[in-house]
Amino acid sequence: MSTIDPLLTKALARKKVTTLTLRQKKEHGEPITMLTAYDYPTAMALDKAGIDAILVGDSLGMVVLGYDNTLPVTMEEMLHHSRAVARGAKTALLIGDMPFMSYQVSIEEALRNAGRFLQCGGMDAVKLEGGRERVGAICAITGAGIPVMGHLGLTPQSVHQFGGFRAQGKTAAAAKRLLEDALLLEEAGCFSIVLESVPGCLAELVSKKISIPTIGIGAGAGCDGQVLVTHDLLGLFDRFTPKFVKRYASFHSEMQRAFADYIEDVETKRFPAQEHALEMDEKEWKALLKEIQPVTD
Numbered sequence: 001m002s003t004i005d006p007l008l009t010k011a012l013a014r015k016k017v018t019t020l021t022l023r024q025k026k027e028h029g030e031p032i033t034m035l036t037a038y039d040y041p042t043a044m045a046l047d048k049a050g051i052d053a054i055l056v057g058d059s060l061g062m063v064v065l066g067y068d069n070t071l072p073v074t075m076e077e078m079l080h081h082s083r084a085v086a087r088g089a090k091t092a093l094l095i096g097d098m099p100f101m102s103y104q105v106s107i108e109e110a111l112r113n114a115g116r117f118l119q120c121g122g123m124d125a126v127k128l129e130g131g132r133e134r135v136g137a138i139c140a141i142t143g144a145g146i147p148v149m150g151h152l153g154l155t156p157q158s159v160h161q162f163g164g165f166r167a168q169g170k171t172a173a174a175a176k177r178l179l180e181d182a183l184l185l186e187e188a189g190c191f192s193i194v195l196e197s198v199p200g201c202l203a204e205l206v207s208k209k210i211s212i213p214t215i216g217i218g219a220g221a222g223c224d225g226q227v228l229v230t231h232d233l234l235g236l237f238d239r240f241t242p243k244f245v246k247r248y249a250s251f252h253s254e255m256q257r258a259f260a261d262y263i264e265d266v267e268t269k270r271f272p273a274q275e276h277a278l279e280m281d282e283k284e285w286k287a288l289l290k291e292i293q294p295v296t297d
């Protein structure tokens with residue numbers, strides 16, 4: 001008898017999450033959950049666990065592809081990973097992160113690349129970084145019917161402009177500018193805004209001032225939802241862990257332990273054991289031996 005996975009049953013019973021669902025959650029004061037995924041099995045596990053939204057983040061560049069920052073990530077890489085995620089998750093709202101230089105050159109390129117995330121990547125929406133300077137691109141993309149999530153605060157594609165991965169919005173002037181940007185993104189048609197590495201009091205103020213949901217990462221508990229990079233949460237990325245991350249597992253050391261056990265098992269011939277081997281029908285085996293026996297007269 002086959003056993004039914006209760007998480008899968010629950011996931012199948014859930015309705016597809018849309019941008020409207022996130023808006024309603026904000027209106028009802030229900031926290032929105034979002035995590036990143038870059039592959040099929042992770043997307044499937046997130047979906048079964050009941051996550052609201054999955055971001056195929058360009059953090060891919062750091063936590064999966066091993067770059068120092070997100071700048072080298074290309075559209076082709078993002079689409080490749082987006083498709084894998086789309087095959088694994090059927091219920092969560094799927095958001096593709098527009099990589100560096102895919103939306104900054106011209107509004108036309110921004111629109112075309114945003115469209116590719118939906119047409120060739122299986123995504124439901126896109127995310128892009130920046131404030132007032134992105135309003136033109138956001139208006140064009142949302143005008144084509146593509147939902148856009150904004151991203152303010154520490155926007156990692158501007159790491160060199162910031163002089164490192166540094167918290168933002170810490171002075172009164174910077175905080176005022178960020179609040180203005182949030183209002184402009186809302187007006188441009190964004191359905192939600194990520195607030196990254198900004199003081200909690202500022203994130204809470206922005207969340208109260210705009211009607212679209214804010215999703216915080218290192219922005220305190222006053223946002224309408226929370227997002228983390230899944231590899232940080234799982235302890236899969238061991239180069240560094242930002243202060244705002246809560247770790248729920250230590251998969252990197254667990255992987256290392258499993259690999260070391262495997263190596264030892266193979267080297268000491270404990271693996272494969274009898275139960276891992278395939279059997280052959282005795283009659284067939286004998287027939288083979290007879291067949292290959294050297295002919296003697």
Ligand code: KIV
Pocket residue numbers: 036055056057058059060097194196217227228229
């Ligand atoms: O790329 C990413 O994972 C992100 C999140 C940190 C919001 O942009």
